[in-house]
Amino acid sequence: MAKRIKTGVQGFDKLIEGGIPQGHTVLVIGTPGTGKTLFTLEYIHNGVSKFKEKSMYITLEQSLDSIREQAKGIGLDISKLEKSGKLTLMHIPADSLGPHSIDEIKAEVRKRKVTRLVVDSLSTLAVNAPIYTPIKDIALRDIMNYKAFFSPPVLGDFVIKRFIYGFLTDLKSLGCTTLVTSEAPEKGEYLSRDTVSEFQADGVLLLTFESMGGEYSRSLLIRKMRGTHNDEDIHPLEISSKGLKVHTIK
Ligand SMILES: Nc1ncnc2c1ncn2[C@@H]1O[C@H](COP(=O)(O)OP(=O)(O)OP(=O)(O)O)[C@@H](O)[C@H]1O
Numbered sequence: 398m399a400k401r402i403k404t405g406v407q408g409f410d411k412l413i414e415g416g417i418p419q420g421h422t423v424l425v426i427g428t429p430g431t432g433k434t435l436f437t438l439e440y441i442h443n444g445v446s447k448f449k450e451k452s453m454y455i456t457l458e459q460s461l462d463s464i465r466e467q468a469k470g471i472g473l474d475i476s477k478l479e480k481s482g483k484l485t486l487m488h489i490p491a492d493s494l495g496p497h498s499i500d501e502i503k504a505e506v507r508k509r510k511v512t513r514l515v516v517d518s519l520s521t522l523a524v525n526a527p528i529y530t531p532i533k534d535i536a537l538r539d540i541m542n543y544k545a546f547f548s549p550p551v552l553g554d555f556v557i558k559r560f561i562y563g564f565l566t567d568l569k570s571l572g573c574t575t576l577v578t579s580e581a582p583e584k585g586e587y588l589s590r591d592t593v594s595e596f597q598a599d600g601v602l603l604l605t606f607e608s609m610g611g612e613y614s615r616s617l618l619i620r621k622m623r624g625t626h627n628d629e630d631i632h633p634l635e636i637s638s639k640g641l642k643v644h645t646i647k
């Protein structure tokens with residue numbers, strides 16, 4: 398059985414047989430403000446402080462200072478871990494994203510011998526994919542196969558799907574145990590906006606923040622976890638200045 402990598406998020410690891418199977422890529426999906434970034438920050442912080450893993454946090458959305466501030470809000474001192482040399486924060490701004498970005502990530506992971514990785518968020522990549530995919534890279538055969546030759550919006554959609562597929566394949570090849578956040582559409586038959594990542598990822602966590610009986614409440618559902626007999630309940634998720642806590646109702 399694969400070694401389990403503990404997230405250290407209170408109440409969570411016991412729901413997935415002790416942790417994420419080593420080397421797996423898990424999507425953390427949710428609408429805005431559901432706790433995706435905070436969940437992944439705890440994963441990374443615990444990786445370094447409790448489990449002695451070399452870790453890297455890549456943000457495609459926020460400045461490094463805003464990430465450090467956000468972590469402080471739930472009691473995590475990211476700067477201290479950075480100084481120890483065991484944690485690397487990396488910001489790849491949207492306007493410098495491109496097919497080369499995965500090579501930059503690969504180089505850093507190998508150089509620093511990173512085993513625990515976060516990418517926040519896949520949605521930023523997806524939005525930018527059509528902009529930076531050179532038209533010469535789109536084979537006519539691919540387009541014909543996609544039955545959308547004369548339809549630019551669908552062509553954009555095709556480019557996004559193909560890019561996300563390639564990006565996740567490359568990430569998996571790094572061998573890290575990786576969390577990737579992704580924005581969920583408010584409604585629809587697919588979990589993610591790009592509609593392909595949930596099939597390709599080894600696991601999917603679904604975070605929600607919904608109104609129930611006039612009150613808003615947060616929850617976490619393990620939607621998929623390959624190779625694991627996972628719990629199937631919807632769990633209340635608590636976020637406080639002390640961090641995240643996954644509750645079990647039974
Ligand atoms: N100390 C705290 N106590 C209680 N709730 C908090 C605390 N810090 C943050 N939160 C809640 O967590 C939410 C932010 O979570 P987070 O940034 O992880 O969401 P997200 O899913 O990454 O959102 P986005 O899609 O916008 O990036 C805030 O909107 C706030 O409601």
Ligand SMILES: [Mg+2]
Nearest residue numbers: 433434435517
């Ligand atoms: Mg976020």
